[in-house]
Amino acid sequence: xxxxxxxxxxxxxxxxxxxxxxMIEIVAGEQRRRGVIIxxxxxxxxxxxxxxxxxxxxxxxxxGLMLPERDSKSSSKDLxxxxxxxxxxxxAVENIGPTLEAIGCxxxxxxxxxxxxxxxxxxxxxxxxxxxxxEGRINFFKLIVQSPxxxxxxxxxxxxxxxxxxxxxxxKQRIRKTVEYFHADRLNYAVIGxxxxxxxxxxxxxxxGDGAADxxxxxxxxxxxxxxxxxxxxxxxxxxxxxxxxxxxxxxQGQDEFYFSLPYDKMDLALWAHNNGLPAxxxxxxxGIDQARAEFxxxxxxxxxxxTAYLHxxxxxxxxxxxxxx
Amino acid sequence: xxxxxxxxxAYIADNFVMGSNAAKFADSDSFLDxxxxxxxxxxxLITFLEEKFGIQVEDEEMIPENLDSLDNIEAxxxxxxxxx
Numbered sequence: 001x002x003x004x005x006x007x008x009x010x011x012x013x014x015x016x017x018x019x020x021x022x023m024i025e026i027v028a029g030e031q032r033r034r035g036v037i038i039x040x041x042x043x044x045x046x047x048x049x050x051x052x053x054x055x056x057x058x059x060x061x062x063x064g065l066m067l068p069e070r071d072s073k074s075s076s077k078d079l080x081x082x083x084x085x086x087x088x089x090x091x092a093v094e095n096i097g098p099t100l101e102a103i104g105c106x107x108x109x110x111x112x113x114x115x116x117x118x119x120x121x122x123x124x125x126x127x128x129x130x131x132x133x134x135e136g137r138i139n140f141f142k143l144i145v146q147s148p149x150x151x152x153x154x155x156x157x158x159x160x161x162x163x164x165x166x167x168x169x170x171x172k173q174r175i176r177k178t179v180e181y182f183h184a185d186r187l188n189y190a191v192i193g194x195x196x197x198x199x200x201x202x203x204x205x206x207x208x209g210d211g212a213a214d215x216x217x218x219x220x221x222x223x224x225x226x227x228x229x230x231x232x233x234x235x236x237x238x239x240x241x242x243x244x245x246x247x248x249x250x251x252x253q254g255q256d257e258f259y260f261s262l263p264y265d266k267m268d269l270a271l272w273a274h275n276n277g278l279p280a281x282x283x284x285x286x287x288g289i290d291q292a293r294a295e296f297x298x299x300x301x302x303x304x305x306x307x308t309a310y311l312h313x314x315x316x317x318x319x320x321x322x323x324x325x326x
Numbered sequence: 327x328x329x330x331x332x333x334x335x336a337y338i339a340d341n342f343v344m345g346s347n348a349a350k351f352a353d354s355d356s357f358l359d360x361x362x363x364x365x366x367x368x369x370x371l372i373t374f375l376e377e378k379f380g381i382q383v384e385d386e387e388m389i390p391e392n393l394d395s396l397d398n399i400e401a402x403x404x405x406x407x408x409x410x
């Protein structure tokens with residue numbers, strides 16, 4: 001079988017029909033909720049999920065949330081609001097920055113960053129980047145900082161500092177989810193999770209943060225397919241053409257830089273090829289890379305699946321409780 | 327068994343295996359294949375090697391051929407200690 005981008009083409013109208021039918025069955029029929037909560041980040045995944053929710057339940061049964069904080073771009077909130085207004089859904093903006101400040105998110109993060117760069121201060125910017133895995137090495141993370149005069153420095157993150165920075169920034173996703181569930185409880189709604197297939201498969205989410213949800217309507221779709229649905233659903237051009245970012249660190253940071261190591265369109269093809277049993281040589285030919293690199297990519301996919309399996313797992317019990325059926 | 331292997335095996339047994347599968351891995355076994363160490367675990371292992379043996383593991387040296395078995399670690403650390 002020849003690998004080309006066309007393998008990811010879908011019948012968008014039929015897919016919208018299929019997803020929205022299942023959303024109604026799950027939310028109303030199985031979960032007995034009266035509507036859904038969608039946090040709108042301005043990105044393509046949450047925008048498409050929100051639009052699908054409106055197609056499924058109508059705008060009056062969807063409640064949108066914009067949850068900005070200190071490091072998220074103001075354009076994220078604005079775009080989220082535009083999507084909410086386009087689809088006519090009630091929405092609220094809740095700035096989670098003061099909550100994150102109070103709980104120590106920024107303090108813990110910056111303290112770890114200062115152990116690597118002692119001069120790091122509030123007016124500096126920062127991000128984390130992944131390296132290694134797709135070149136056949138062990139994955140590791142670099143801290144990249146920029147001082148106010150524009151000078152950029154980077155260093156490999158020791159394990160303790162890496163874990164502390166990630167733990168601190170994970171507060172952002174977990175506080176957002178806490179706010180989402182407040183509104184879900186208040187309205188007797190279900191919460192929508194918005195991972196696409198790359199994120200879901202490769203474990204790119206925070207356990208009990210953005211990974212927590214009652215329904216994940218696009219977790220089976222490759223990112224390329226989510227973009228196709230965005231255009232089909234008539235979302236704003238800025239959403240349809242936006243590159244995936246984490247919107248978590250103060251320096252501009254693509255998802256490929258933080259986690260996937262490859263741009264989403266290539267990562268989609270790699271994951272599809274791997275899932276469908278295509279040899280690494282076929283992926284290499286499609287992406288214009290050598291076969292060894294393609295094999296490293298396949299290995300990296302498996303490595304991330306193994307490393308993040310516990311993120312998907314339910315809490316383990318010492319023995320089954322047979323009376324509980326969930 | 328060499329001193330390097332003994333120290334690394336003890337570290338892995340104490341911090342990764344913790345008695346869960348009795349640390350039944352041979353010197354040549356891949357930690358990755360046996361699911362003993364994942365990518366975060368390798369970063370912990372690297373910190374241990376750097377602190378225990380006073381070496382600096384360079385980015386380009388973070389490869390399975392240097393780190394993914396007791397045999398590989400012994401060969402790698404021994405080579406680094408000669409340079410130090």
